[in-house]
Amino acid sequence: xKKIINDTENIVNEMIEGMIKAFSDKLxxxxxxxxxxxxxxxxxxxxxxxxxxxxxxxxxxxxxxYGMLDCAVCGEVFTSPTPDQVYEAIKNAxxxxxxxLIIKNYTGDVMNFDMAKEMAEAEGIKVDYIVVNDDVxxxxxxxxxxxxxICGTILFHKILGAMAEDSKSLEEIKECAENLVKNIKSxxxxxxxxxxxxxxxxxxxxxDDEMEIGIGIHGEPGIKREKIKTANEITKELTDxxxxxxxxxxxxxxxxxxxxxxxxxxxxxxNNFLHDYLTDKDIKIYKSxxxxxxxxxxxxxxxxxxxxxxxxxxKYLDYKADTICLKEL
Amino acid sequence: xKKIINDTENIVNEMIEGMIKAFSDKLxxxxxxxxxxxxxxxxxxxxxxxxxxxxxxxxxxxxxxYGMLDCAVCGEVFTSPTPDQVYEAIKNAxxxxxxxLIIKNYTGDVMNFDMAKEMAEAEGIKVDYIVVNDDVxxxxxxxxxxxxxICGTILFHKILGAMAEDSKSLEEIKECAENLVKNIKSxxxxxxxxxxxxxxxxxxxxxDDEMEIGIGIHGEPGIKREKIKTANEITKELTDxxxxxxxxxxxxxxxxxxxxxxxxxxxxxxNNFLHDYLTDKDIKIYKSxxxxxxxxxxxxxxxxxxxxxxxxxxKYLDYKADTICLKEL
Numbered sequence: 001x002k003k004i005i006n007d008t009e010n011i012v013n014e015m016i017e018g019m020i021k022a023f024s025d026k027l028x029x030x031x032x033x034x035x036x037x038x039x040x041x042x043x044x045x046x047x048x049x050x051x052x053x054x055x056x057x058x059x060x061x062x063x064x065x066y067g068m069l070d071c072a073v074c075g076e077v078f079t080s081p082t083p084d085q086v087y088e089a090i091k092n093a094x095x096x097x098x099x100x101l102i103i104k105n106y107t108g109d110v111m112n113f114d115m116a117k118e119m120a121e122a123e124g125i126k127v128d129y130i131v132v133n134d135d136v137x138x139x140x141x142x143x144x145x146x147x148x149x150i151c152g153t154i155l156f157h158k159i160l161g162a163m164a165e166d167s168k169s170l171e172e173i174k175e176c177a178e179n180l181v182k183n184i185k186s187x188x189x190x191x192x193x194x195x196x197x198x199x200x201x202x203x204x205x206x207x208d209d210e211m212e213i214g215i216g217i218h219g220e221p222g223i224k225r226e227k228i229k230t231a232n233e234i235t236k237e238l239t240d241x242x243x244x245x246x247x248x249x250x251x252x253x254x255x256x257x258x259x260x261x262x263x264x265x266x267x268x269x270x271n272n273f274l275h276d277y278l279t280d281k282d283i284k285i286y287k288s289x290x291x292x293x294x295x296x297x298x299x300x301x302x303x304x305x306x307x308x309x310x311x312x313x314x315k316y317l318d319y320k321a322d323t324i325c326l327k328e329l
Numbered sequence: 330x331k332k333i334i335n336d337t338e339n340i341v342n343e344m345i346e347g348m349i350k351a352f353s354d355k356l357x358x359x360x361x362x363x364x365x366x367x368x369x370x371x372x373x374x375x376x377x378x379x380x381x382x383x384x385x386x387x388x389x390x391x392x393x394x395y396g397m398l399d400c401a402v403c404g405e406v407f408t409s410p411t412p413d414q415v416y417e418a419i420k421n422a423x424x425x426x427x428x429x430l431i432i433k434n435y436t437g438d439v440m441n442f443d444m445a446k447e448m449a450e451a452e453g454i455k456v457d458y459i460v461v462n463d464d465v466x467x468x469x470x471x472x473x474x475x476x477x478x479i480c481g482t483i484l485f486h487k488i489l490g491a492m493a494e495d496s497k498s499l500e501e502i503k504e505c506a507e508n509l510v511k512n513i514k515s516x517x518x519x520x521x522x523x524x525x526x527x528x529x530x531x532x533x534x535x536x537d538d539e540m541e542i543g544i545g546i547h548g549e550p551g552i553k554r555e556k557i558k559t560a561n562e563i564t565k566e567l568t569d570x571x572x573x574x575x576x577x578x579x580x581x582x583x584x585x586x587x588x589x590x591x592x593x594x595x596x597x598x599x600n601n602f603l604h605d606y607l608t609d610k611d612i613k614i615y616k617s618x619x620x621x622x623x624x625x626x627x628x629x630x631x632x633x634x635x636x637x638x639x640x641x642x643x644k645y646l647d648y649k650a651d652t653i654c655l656k657e658l
Contacts, residue, residue, distance in 0.1 A: 002520045002537065004595040004631065006559045014560075015594045018601030022585075022617035057593035191331045208331065230335045231343075256351075261590040263626050264386035265344045266333040272347030288351035292621075297592050298629070302333065 001200045003298075008197040012054045012076055019061055023324050026065055034074040034081065035089045036061045041070050046164040046173055047093035050102040050157060051086065052109050053078040055196070055297045056217060062325030063154060068161035069102075069323075077196050077297070078218045080108035086116030090125060098126035098170035100177070102156045104149030105133040128170055130177035132156055134186040134305065136245050137214030137222055148216050151257040151294035152184035152305045155317075158326070162319035176312060183313075185245045187238045188303030190215040190259060191228060194296050213237065217259070217296040217303075231266065232273040238304045239277055246308055251284040253317060255305035260295035262302055267291065270302055286314060293325075330529045332627075337526040341383045341405055348390055352653050355394055363403040363410065364418045365390045370399050375493040375502055376422035379431040379486060380415065381438050382407040384525070384626045385546060391654030392483060397490035398431075398652075406525050406626070407547045409437035415445030419454060427455035427499035429506070431485045433478030434462040457499055459506035461485055463515040463634065465574050466543030466551050477545050480586040480623035481513035481634045484646075487655070491648030505641060512642075514574045516567045517632030519544040519588060520557060523625050542566065546588070546625040546632075560595065561602040567633045568606055575637060580613040582646060584634035589624035591631050596620065599631055615643060622654075 005011055012034060020029050020036070027036050041047075050060045051073030060072035071089040075081035090099045099120065103113045110131055117127040134152030141148055159180060163173050191211045193202040203219040206212060211234070214222025229237075243249065256271045258264070267290050278285055286309055294303070307313065334340055341363060348365070349358050356365050370376075379389045380402030389401035400418040404410035419428045428449065432442045439460055446456040463481030470477055488509060492502050520540045522531040532548040535541060540563070543551025558566075572578070585600045587593070596619050607614055615638055623632070636642065 002557055002629070004520065004560045004563065004591065005598055006561050011594065011598065014601045015597040018597030018599070018604070018619070021604040022597070022600050022619045055594065191333065228331055231333045232335050234333065260592050261627065262333065263589050263624065264621070265340065265384065265626070268344040268347030268351070269334055269340065270347070271351050272343045275347070275350035290347070290351045292593070295592065297594070298590065300627070
């Protein structure tokens with residue numbers, strides 16, 4: 001294993017410190033926690049919180065800021081943050097209008113965020129949440145009952161964060177979140193596994209000519225392992241599976257997301273095919289996002305996310321954001 | 330070699346198409362060329378052009394847009410664009426106020442951009458240029474006489490692009506560029522080489538426990554190859570070499586740049602040490618940039634860039650930009 005790190009036990013702490021030092025105008029750390037909170041938070045809005053295991057950078061701390069998240073809770077690498085950390089985030093972010101949690105569907109995350117919700121409710125804080133399960137690859141997985149939450153999660157940050165900034169209520173945000181869940185679908189693939197520093201070896205193995213279709217963002221098994229194909233063939237396969245999950249599609253936002261080690265050049269090659277493939281099916285692409293949004297340490301591969309649009313989603317996708325990773329789209 | 334590509338001969342073309350399709354509101358391709366030009370260009374300013382071999386994405390097309398570049402000329406992977414391509418960029422971007430070229434110091438780039446300049450001047454277009462040579466690692470290198478141009482180049486895009494937007498003259502831009510050259514220093518390292526698709530194998534070799542200090546962004550040799558050290562030790566070594574090139578430093582901008590395959594987590598760990606190390610030396614950090622700005626295909630490693638600031642640089646660093654990679658800093 002080769003990594004640019006110091007002590008494997010202190011990776012997340014050093015990462016958080018390095019991030020806060022780089023962006024001290026925008027971000028701060030809640031003392032004695034692994035929670036990153038925005039500096040310029042408004043005092044009269046629903047607070048939006050997300051988080052999960054680290055190793056998916058820029059998710060989630062890269063989306064903390066105006067128009068997106070109020071807090072990101074950073075767990076250890078690929079490990080859910082503990083309930084007390086999530087509780088600290090809720091307590092600090094709440095300003096009386098309630099707190100909305102965006103949770104990726106992993107058993108540990110769902111359990112710990114739910115416990116934090118109960119702790120906060122016991123103190124009179126209104127909390128609601130959504131569980132994101134956009135990954136259409138498999139039904140259950142290593143760390144998950146039901147479908148996994150992957151890159152589509154960042155569109156919850158964008159849209160629900162903008163709604164909160166626009167003074168929408170906790171109930172309105174919840175309603176939109178439930179609608180979003182039905183309209184976001186994603187699927188990924190990998191040509192190279194990732195390595196968790198504290199483990200010290202690849203978390204699965206692929207032969208020199210193999211890829212895995214339907215992989216999760218922690219290296220969970222996909223649908224199949226096979227010989228690597230062309231970018232166009234792979235993109236078609238992922239897109240076909242995603243499209244089969246929608247009844248009809250007229251206008252969409254697409255994300256071509258890198259898993260961490262995929263050169264931007266390759267992501268644009270994927271987008272080249274994806275764009276034409278959807279356009280040929282008379283699906284209008286309202287916006288495209290191409291880059292590293294929800295990574296998996298040093299895994300190489302990509303995922304595609306398609307959001308079926310309506311006027312409300314479009315309004316809030318276009319809303320101003322100011323985070324270290326995303327400004328306006 | 331595993332890559333997410335189709336035909337190795339068509340990589341740059343598909344990348345450009347994929348980029349234009351993703352950002353057709355901001356970018357267009359000059360017909361029959363590999364030149365990307367911004368859509369909203371003003372008609373009364375100096376045009377700013379950069380480019381070079383592909384494989385360094387988001388450089389340079391990611392910096393085309395308001396407040397930065399007017400055009401990026403995309404060569405084949407790690408290969409200078411031909412003079413006629415650069416000439417097309419100059420001809421299309423010029424609006425009578427002259428054209429300024431930002432060239433990284435590689436023999437092929439310098440020669441081809443210079444020939445394009447002569448072709449344009451023969452048609453009465455005013456052209457001037459700067460050769461960026463921020464890499465302090467070595468004096469001459471595989472493709473270079475003198476010092477190489479690396480990640481510092483993007484600060485030329487930012488500052489000179491902002492000056493052009495602010496209606497500064499070609500002469501004023503040239504003067505600032507010459508001042509920038511003296512005040513930007515960078516140095517990089519790698520723990521893993523990159524692979525050019527058309528070659529099909531790694532462009533140098535490192536053992537499982539080795540790193541190379543002072544590497545170029547095409548895999549050119551550095552100062553030394555040695556056993557990998559901690560992130561802090563490596564960061565200190567690069568920073569010390571960079572600092573030794575400055576007489577005195579009171580206020581700086583720093584970039585921690587990923588080489589393409591380096592997880593963002595590791596870049597923040599580097600920034601954590603870098604920030605403290607400079608602060609302990611009473612060097613004030615005005616801004617920090619942490620991310621993939623000038624990559625080397627699928628190389629893993631990072632570079633550090635330090636810009637010694639003055640009021641003019643700060644003014645234009647703070648100037649609005651709107652490109653697919655950088656908005657305001």
